Structure formats: structure tokens, C-alpha cells
Amino acid sequence: xxxxxxxxxxxxxxxxxxxxxxxxxxxxxxxxxxxxxxxxxxxxxxxxxxxxxxxxxxxxxxxxxxxxxxxxxxxxxxxxxxxxxxxxxxxxxxxxxxxxxxxxxxxxxxxxxxxxxxxxxxxxxxxxxxxxxxxxxxxxxxxxxxxxxxxxxxxxxxxxxxxxxxxxxxxxxxxxxxxxxxxxxxxxxxxxxxxxxxxxxxxxxxxxxxxxxxxxxxxxxxxxxxxxxxxxxxxxxxxxxxxxxxxxxxxxxxxxxxxxxxxxxxxxxxxxxxxxxxxxxxxxxxxxxxxxxxxxxxxxxxxxxxxxxxxxxxxxxxxxxxxxxxxxxxxxxxxxxxxxxxxxxxxxxxxxxxxxxxxxxxxxxxxxxxxxxxxxxxxxxxxxxxxxxxxxxxxxxxxxxxxxxxxxxxxxxxxx
Numbered sequence: 001x002x003x004x005x006x007x008x009x010x011x012x013x014x015x016x017x018x019x020x021x022x023x024x025x026x027x028x029x030x031x032x033x034x035x036x037x038x039x040x041x042x043x044x045x046x047x048x049x050x051x052x053x054x055x056x057x058x059x060x061x062x063x064x065x066x067x068x069x070x071x072x073x074x075x076x077x078x079x080x081x082x083x084x085x086x087x088x089x090x091x092x093x094x095x096x097x098x099x100x101x102x103x104x105x106x107x108x109x110x111x112x113x114x115x116x117x118x119x120x121x122x123x124x125x126x127x128x129x130x131x132x133x134x135x136x137x138x139x140x141x142x143x144x145x146x147x148x149x150x151x152x153x154x155x156x157x158x159x160x161x162x163x164x165x166x167x168x169x170x171x172x173x174x175x176x177x178x179x180x181x182x183x184x185x186x187x188x189x190x191x192x193x194x195x196x197x198x199x200x201x202x203x204x205x206x207x208x209x210x211x212x213x214x215x216x217x218x219x220x221x222x223x224x225x226x227x228x229x230x231x232x233x234x235x236x237x238x239x240x241x242x243x244x245x246x247x248x249x250x251x252x253x254x255x256x257x258x259x260x261x262x263x264x265x266x267x268x269x270x271x272x273x274x275x276x277x278x279x280x281x282x283x284x285x286x287x288x289x290x291x292x293x294x295x296x297x298x299x300x301x302x303x304x305x306x307x308x309x310x311x312x313x314x315x316x317x318x319x320x321x322x323x324x325x326x327x328x329x330x331x332x333x334x335x336x337x338x339x340x341x342x343x344x345x346x347x348x349x350x351x352x353x354x355x356x357x358x359x360x361x362x363x364x365x366x367x368x369x370x371x372x373x374x375x376x377x378x379x380x381x382x383x384x385x386x387x388x389x390x391x392x393x394x395x396x397x398x399x400x401x402x403x404x405x406x407x408x409x410x411x412x413x414x415x416x
Contacts, residue, residue: 031371032057032094033392034065034073038405045406047075049096052372054392054401058096063087067370068094069109072135077102091115091135100137106130112156112208114140132161132210141210157223160205160244165216202234205246214246225259228278241265241280250280261293264312273301275312284314296328298350309333309352318352326367332356332395334367334374345376347397356397363388365408369395378403 031052036045037060048060049068064076071094078087090102091110100107100117108116117137118130131143154162204216205224220232220239228241228249240252241260256268264275264283274286275294290302291310298309298317308320309328324336324343328350336345337358345367347356360367363377377390380403389403 030057030094032068032073033371033373033401034067035392035401036060036065036390036404036406036408045404049073050401052400057094058092070111072099072110072115074107074109075102099135100133108155110135112159114156114208116155118143132156140208141206154223156208157225158227158244160207160213160224162203162221162223162229163206163212163216164201164203165212203231205229205244214242214244217246222259225261226263226278228260228265230257230259230265239267250276250278258293261295262297262312264294266291266293266299275299275314283312284310292325292327296331296350298328298333300325300327300333307335317350318348324362329368329370330372330395332369334362336362355395356393359397361388363390363408365390373400375408376403377408 032049033052034047035050036047038044039046044063046060047062047065048056049058049065051057062075063078066074072091074089075092075098076087076089088102089104089107090098091100091107093099100115104117104119106116106118114132114134116131117133131139132141134140202216203218203221204212205214205221207213217233218231219234220230222230224244228243230239231242231248232239232252233248236252238252239254239257240248241250241257243249254267254269255271258266260278264277266273267276267286268274269286272286273288273291274282275284275291277283288301288303289305292300294312297311300307301310301320303320306320307322307325308316309318309325311317322335323338324334324345326334332347332349332355334345335348336343338344343361344358345360345362346354346358349355360376360378365375365377367374367376372394373392375390376393377388379386379388381387387405389405390408391399391403392401394400
């Protein structure tokens, strides 16, 4: 074989690999949207995925489908058992292939290389083998009854996950002696010795190896965001923010707090909401009945039962004139008028200008744009009867996927 032939062979092989890799990357990077079609034969919706202009990429075949997160999407698949329908959750990739079979009762989002799965039918010595799995479905961290309780697990965020291990009476006594400790045990219904099993146990944090690196000493704890997590250490009454060593970087002095977003977090003092920075300094005084998180430089706030938007200097940038609002997403925010039964929604830009008229009802949609499209619902008259239908619009308010009947985020099937 000549050097010239080898050289040409190498170029061909390299080209094929490059084209294959490029095709895979293109497939992984494309944006897909779940959508539904109404199937009259089964009198229900069937779900698939489309691209940004409404073309089908994954044909409708699921009984519910969620948006893609980190390259994977949760789907719900139904089967027939006797006279009743039942189903389970699985995970697909952007080619529509089932990477984790639809046989789980509960499923989280794929995050930090792991995903939460729960399968109550599969057990090991009568103990659940549910827990955190890799993308191939292999169990990485088991959630056994003598380890921690499934109901209190979170998805991994910034390398850590909130869990709720059982605690022994001896461990509990180290936290607090006296009346408050007795009240704590009564709350759990614990009377004997040994371990206390309850979804109300104290929270801690594990790493991706399953090691409990922040002990379970909090009776309230949320996922880490921007290096900090809101937590309350039992038996304290106030909340603060801990770092990844489990120590309070911002001392507990708040009645309530939310996760950091864009460098600030909403907190409650004297039943009013304000905002702090990551040093714990109050940058917007607690004066509002309710606020949202900052997104794209703005946060909604409630004042005198009306909603508007403020910036990080606390300045009102959009007046308090709306009955309902959502966070800004991709330059637009949904705003509503009316009451909880009869309401209509449209969209404004960051200048407060109405860009899409009040044409929609909220239903179960979050009314946030994602990659240029938003799920919205409208009421239409069908043979004299009002019917709610749902589809996708673009930022001009044009229908990209025409509204169809059925509820976008609900389904009526038994799980497992």
C-alpha cells in the first residue's frame, strides 16, 4: 500500500468522522418544542416535538412531553391494564430515542450528569433502589430507606443536592436539648429508640459521589444558586444563606428568602419583601407585598394589589397598573388584567410598551418565551360553546403552531 493511498484513506476517514460529529452536534444543538395533537379515536392528546417553525421532528407518540433540559426530555407513556390506563415516565434524546425506558413513577431533570428516578416496583431486600442514575440509567447513588428519603431529594445543582437523611435520637439531642427537642420528636411522631423516619427530617447536602458533605441540620433548605443556598438551622426561626461548607455566609435574620438570581435574592422582613446582595446588604428595602426574582434586570413587584416592575436600584420602571404579571423572558413579560376567573393576557417589552395585545388566557402555561416561542391559550367559540385551545406564538404574536384543544400541561392517567 502506497503512502499516497494511505494519505487519501486517512482524509476520507477523517472527513466521515467530521461529518458524523457535525451531524450529531447539529442534532444536539437544535431547539425542539413539545406540542400536542388531539386524537379523536382515543379522545385525548398525543405529544411530539417540533422545530421553531412548526415542523415535526419527533412524531406525536407520547401521552405527555416536557421541554428538553440539557439535551434530554421527560416523556410519559401510557399502556392499558384491564379497563384502566396507566403509564410511567422515561427520558428521550433529541433523536427521539428512549435513553431511559418509560418505567419510572418519578423522574427529575438531567443535571450535573445525574437524574433522579423512582421505581417502587423494583426493590432490593424490600428497600427502594430509587435514587440518582447516570444517563444510561445505571444507579449511581441509591436512595435506600436507611440512607435518605426520596420525597425530599432535589436535582443536583452546582454539584450538590438537597437530601433528607433519617436521624438518630442521639444525633437529634446534639442539635437541641429540652422542650424544643421534645416538640421536634412529637412533630415527627417518634417515640422509641433508633432512627426516625419521616419526610419532615432535617435536610443536608450530598455531592455527586453520594457523600453527605453538609450534615442534615436544617429544617428548611433549597438548592444552591450562584454559590449560596437559603436555609434555616433547626431550631432557629430565621433563615439565612449558607455556602458549600455549610456555614452561614449571610446570617439568619429573614422570615423567608428565595434563591439568588442575577446576584440578588428576595427576602422577607416584617412580612415585606426586599432584596439583598451576596454580602447580605439590603439593596432594595422591604416595602412590597410580593416580588418576583430578577430576570433580565427587572423584577415584578406588588403594591396596593397591582403589579409593576422595578430595577436593581429599586426604581419603578413599569408602573403598578396590572392585575397579573410574569417574569421577563427574552425581552418580553406577560401582563394580565381581570380576576382569577375572567382574565386576559398580553405582552409588554422592557419599556412598558404593549407589543402583543390582550388576547390570551393563562390556563396552566407559564407564559414565558423560550428560544423565541411561547405557549399560550385562547378561548374560541365552537358551535356556540367556549373552548380553550393552546398553541405556540412568536414574539410578533403570530401563530407558529395553531391552537388545538386539550390542556397543555395536564393528563389523566394513573402512574404505574
